[in-house]
Amino acid sequence: MRIVLVGPPGAGKGTQAVRLAAELKIPHISTGDLFRANISQQTELGKLAKSYMDRGELVPDSVTIDMAKDRMEQKDAEGGFLLDGFPRNVDQAEALDGLLETEDFKLDAVLDLEVPEDEVVKRIAGRRICRNDSSHVFHVTYSPPKKQGVCDVCGGELYQRDDDSEDTVRTRLEVYHTQTEPIIDYYKAQGLVVTISSLGPVDEITKRALEALRREKAEQ
Template identity: 80%
Template sequence: MRIVLVGPPGAGKGTQAARLAEKLRVPHISTGDLFRANISRQTELGKLAKSYMDAGNLVPDEVTIGMAKDRMAQPDAAKGFLLDGFPRTVSQAEALDELLRSEDIKLDAVLDFEAPEEEIVRRIAGRRTCRNDSAHVFHVTYSPPEKEGICDVCGGELYQRDDDAEETVRKRLEVYHTQTEPIIDYYRAQGLLVTISALGPVEEITQRALGALKREDAAQ
């Protein structure tokens, strides 16, 4: 299957992308991974992307699309892929459509992971990260440490990262509403959009998404 995942920050899209890719046996292609892989391998696209990033500028769509095209052309993506974090704008969605048409490929579905804005703010703003090891993450409500402000694993100090602060989260959501949310209507008009509730246990959300994909596949 060829699937695009969309959803606001904090909806758990990254977690679900990894789980769905494993269950569907297709590669999980994320924008972040594309950038890191191309930059570390020092590909021409990687060098170009790094030049923009080092200058504090946004990487142009054509560079991101070029990376995505190269990745989707690899053998493990021949039978399908799951795109996470791309496209982010209608212009990128249009460019992706053009790319897929040139390869005689069609998307099967676009999964929109939906969660109330206040729940997203609670999820992100409640995170606390260990200063000693950023892999140790707790939540003041959903997974609090045994001792407030102290990491259960190593005893390090827990703190709130700047990008987890409520004000920052709300700004990120504003950017999402302005730049990315319009692609929901774009894909809805194509009959590809499937809305998935991002509330509940992780496994329950995964099964919800898989069930929706099976229904879409049966309908085609």
Template identity: 65%
Template sequence: MRIVMVGLPGAGKGTQAAYLADNLSVPRISTGDMFRVNISRGTELGRRAQDYMRAGQLVPDEITIGMAKSRMDQSDTADGFLLDGFPRNEHQAEALDRLLKDNGVSLDAVLDLQIPREEAVRRVAGRRLCRTDDSHVFHMTYNPPRSAGLCDLCGGELYQRQDDTEHTVRSRLDVYDRATEPLIAYYRARNLLVRISALGPVAEITQRSMDALRQHSASDRPVS
């Protein structure tokens, strides 16, 4: 299957993308990973992206699209993939359609993980990372550390990322509304949108997603 995943910041896209990709036996392709790989390998696209990032500017769509094309051309995507973080807007979605058409394939579904806006704020603003290893993630409400301000796994100091503050999260939600909501309409019009609730235990959300994707693939109708 070829799937795009969308949803508000805090909806759990990264977590679900990893589980779903494993369940579907397809690679997860995340925007963050594409940027890290291209920058670390010093590719032309990576160097161009880094120039914009160092200048504090947004990376143009054309660079992101180029990275996505390069990644999707790799052999492990022959039977499908799960895109996490791309496309982010309608222009990128149109470019993705062209890339897939050139390869004689198309998207199977766009999975929209839905949570209430205030829940998105709570989830992101409550997140704390370990300075020693930022893969150690805690949440002040849902997964608090045993000792305040310290990582349970290594004892490192916990901190809040600058873009995880409540004010910044609300700004990110506004950006999502402007850029990504038109993307939702774009895919709804193409009968690709599959919407599920992303509330509840992780395993339940994964199963809910798998069931909805199977139902969608067996039907000509979108799942709402």
């Protein structure tokens, strides 16, 4: 299957992308991973992207599109892929359609993870990270530490990252509504959007997503 995963910040896209890709036996292609890999390997695209980033400028869509194209052309993606973080806007969605058309491929589904805005704020603004080890993550509501402000694992101080503050989260949501959400209407016009609730236990959401994707595939 060839799938695009969309949803607001805090919808659990990263977690579900890994789980769904493993279940469907297709590669998980994340924009963040693409940038990190190209920059660390010092590819021409990586050098180009870094030149913009070093100047504090946004990386042009054309560079992101070329990175995605290179990754989708690798052998492990011949049987399908799950795109996470790409496309981010309608221009990128149109470019993706063009790339797939040249290979005589098409998307099977666009999975939209739906979550109320207040829940997004609650999920992200409630995160607390250990200063000693950023892999130690807690949540004031869903997974609180035994002692407030103290990491259960190493005893380090827990803190809230600047980009997890409520004001920053709401700004990120506004960017999502303005730039990325329009691709849902773009793909709805093609009959590709499958919307599921991203509320509930992680396993339940994965099961819900797989059932919806397989149903969509069977109906095509």
